[in-house]
Amino acid sequence: MATTATRKSFGQVLLELGGKDENIVVLDADLSKSTMSKMFADKYPGRFFEMGISEANMIGVGSGLALAGKKPFICSFACFVTGRYDTIRISVAYSEAPVRIVGTHAGIGIGEDGNSQMGLEDLGLMRGLPHMTVIQPADDIETRQAVTWMAENDVPSYIRLTRQNVKDVNGPDYTFKIGKAVELVPGSDITIMATGGPVYHAVDAAGLLKKQGISAGVVNIHTIKPIDVEAINKYAKLTGHVITVEDHNTIGGLGSAVAEVLAESGAGKLNRHGLKDAFGESGTYQDLYKKYRLDAEGIVSVVKEIFDK
Amino acid sequence: MAQCYDIEYLRELARQSRIDVIKMLEAAKSGHPGGSLSEIEILVALYGHVMKHDNDNINMKDRDRFVLSKGHGIPGLYAVMANLDYWPREDLLSLRTVNSRFQGHPDRVRLPGLEASTGSLGQGLSIAIGYALASKLDNDAYRVYCVIGDGESQEGQIWEAALSAPKFKLDNLVCILDYNKGQIDGFVKDVMPLEPIADKWKAFGWHVIKVDGHDIDELIRAFEEAASIKGKPTFILADTVKGKGVSFMEGLIDWHGVAPNKEEAEQALKELGA
Numbered sequence: 021m022a023t024t025a026t027r028k029s030f031g032q033v034l035l036e037l038g039g040k041d042e043n044i045v046v047l048d049a050d051l052s053k054s055t056m057s058k059m060f061a062d063k064y065p066g067r068f069f070e071m072g073i074s075e076a077n078m079i080g081v082g083s084g085l086a087l088a089g090k091k092p093f094i095c096s097f098a099c100f101v102t103g104r105y106d107t108i109r110i111s112v113a114y115s116e117a118p119v120r121i122v123g124t125h126a127g128i129g130i131g132e133d134g135n136s137q138m139g140l141e142d143l144g145l146m147r148g149l150p151h152m153t154v155i156q157p158a159d160d161i162e163t164r165q166a167v168t169w170m171a172e173n174d175v176p177s178y179i180r181l182t183r184q185n186v187k188d189v190n191g192p193d194y195t196f197k198i199g200k201a202v203e204l205v206p207g208s209d210i211t212i213m214a215t216g217g218p219v220y221h222a223v224d225a226a227g228l229l230k231k232q233g234i235s236a237g238v239v240n241i242h243t244i245k246p247i248d249v250e251a252i253n254k255y256a257k258l259t260g261h262v263i264t265v266e267d268h269n270t271i272g273g274l275g276s277a278v279a280e281v282l283a284e285s286g287a288g289k290l291n292r293h294g295l296k297d298a299f300g301e302s303g304t305y306q307d308l309y310k311k312y313r314l315d316a317e318g319i320v321s322v323v324k325e326i327f328d329k
Numbered sequence: 330m331a332q333c334y335d336i337e338y339l340r341e342l343a344r345q346s347r348i349d350v351i352k353m354l355e356a357a358k359s360g361h362p363g364g365s366l367s368e369i370e371i372l373v374a375l376y377g378h379v380m381k382h383d384n385d386n387i388n389m390k391d392r393d394r395f396v397l398s399k400g401h402g403i404p405g406l407y408a409v410m411a412n413l414d415y416w417p418r419e420d421l422l423s424l425r426t427v428n429s430r431f432q433g434h435p436d437r438v439r440l441p442g443l444e445a446s447t448g449s450l451g452q453g454l455s456i457a458i459g460y461a462l463a464s465k466l467d468n469d470a471y472r473v474y475c476v477i478g479d480g481e482s483q484e485g486q487i488w489e490a491a492l493s494a495p496k497f498k499l500d501n502l503v504c505i506l507d508y509n510k511g512q513i514d515g516f517v518k519d520v521m522p523l524e525p526i527a528d529k530w531k532a533f534g535w536h537v538i539k540v541d542g543h544d545i546d547e548l549i550r551a552f553e554e555a556a557s558i559k560g561k562p563t564f565i566l567a568d569t570v571k572g573k574g575v576s577f578m579e580g581l582i583d584w585h586g587v588a589p590n591k592e593e594a595e596q597a598l599k600e601l602g603a
Contacts, residue, residue, distance in 0.1 A: 045466070072492070087437075110448065
């Protein structure tokens with residue numbers, strides 16, 4: 021099965037979109053080689069603006085370009101771009117400026133660079149903004165279609181992408197629908213709701229759990245906002261128990277979004293798995309996913325703890 | 330290339346706009362008179378003569394763009410635009426009330442005609458740069474003007490923006506500093522000194538022009554000079570007086586963010602010849 025970093029899928033599809041729509045402009049803050057916006061920059065230098073290490077200004081310039089009718093994609097690491105929160109709040113969300121915000125290097129999956137480079141609170145930040153659509157794709161084909169959706173829709177949006185390679189979880193006939201969760205594995209005992217980098221680990225975990233007699237379904241939540249209320253309630257009722265899995269703080273991210281839905285509906289029980297009110301640290305991606313139990317074995321152990329109680 | 334204009338008409342526009350600012354703030358019982366009065370001639374020069382715009386066609390494609398980065402000065406802009414028939418003058422009295430288009434700080438969604446939502450200081454110049462880049466992409470379709478405040482210039486994002494506009498050779502962009510020397514906690518020179526301001530912007534690569542910010546002729550000449558400069562953006566350091574036009578407000582920090590009461594408003598309006 022093919023693996024790719026979703027930031028790379030982003031860079032490739034942005035290049036393709038650039039050839040189809042000359043209103044697309046791209047801004048980066050000295051990380052174009054890492055965010056992969058460089059592919060666009062090399063092909064369309066007249067529509068690429070290197071803003072230097074000045075994220076707040078990049079966000080504001082993106083706002084002006086958007087209000088003038090362009091389709092700006094502004095790119096940096098998730099932590100750096102969403103760290104300039106007030107500028108996004110006023111110049112993008114409140115202004116209803118259709119800026120496409122791209123945050124790469126999501127979560128502990130970035131590895132050795134450590135916590136200061138890890139976006140671990142960005143989903144919570146972006147989810148809290150009125151008018152903001154928040155997307156986190158799980159694989160190559162989903163990223164391509166999600167980025168295309170962003171290009172085609174004139175609304176403020178945020179997409180969160182991985183540094184590390186992720187395995188495909190969707191087939192070649194996959195169709196991305198904004199705001200609609202995707203069932204990847206059917207299950208009857210518990211539903212794992214995952215997003216982003218850990219999704220394929222969740223699929224692998226479901227396979228391991230099956231061998232141990234636990235029928236765990238896996239649902240990929242690629243749109244964090246608007247959250248798919250209907251699907252969350254449906255799967256919660258179906259299996260009675262939901263566990264969210266994300267490479268993000270459990271406060272503010274997918275776990276919180278699902279908790280809000282289930283608290284209001286009472287459709288099922290919930291456990292949240294991810295970074296538990298904690299910062300990240302240095303290490304290889306594999307070692308970190310093992311330590312924080314975001315790989316398949318880790319997810320299996322977390323699910324089994326729920327059943328053992 | 331200087332075009333003719335009627336200076337008496339522009340002065341009257343400024344006087345009437347000041348009257349409207351006082352009436353609005355008195356009705357709202359809150360707001361920022363100091364910075365709304367200091368910027369009036371800058372706005373009058375731009376909207377009354379320099380800028381290409383059309384109140385009957387607010388979405389005109391190639392209109393010049395104006396961003397009021399110092400968003401708390403918005404009553405001044407509401408007033409000037411009302412006097413140019415963007416909206417009825419009587420509507421201004423709904424300032425800061427529930428459901429009003431005239432929010433305490435600019436909201437481009439609620440009030441079409443404004444080009445940016447601002448109020449969190451330091452952000453507008455970046456937005457103006459975005460407009461200027463878009464204009465360049467569209468073959469220099471229009472010019473872009475942005476008024477910033479002096480207190481606002483303590484924000485780091487202003488200097489990120491100041492660094493970037495010369496890089497992109499934005500000769501279609503003019504940043505005007507309403508240098509009224511006051512901010513909420515005191516005089517700018519005491520709160521966080523900015524001088525030498527002109528030297529800083531020159532060093533960042535801007536064409537710098539100093540003017541008396543209450544002299545409409547001088548302002549218009551500066552805007553004409555800016556239009557003739559190629560390859561770099563222009564920074565106009567407009568020397569202004571906080572609370573200009575109302576004797577008991579001029580130069581006083583206390584009038585940064587306090588509205589006049591009925592008696593004070595009456596006296597102010599009398600001084601303004603209302």
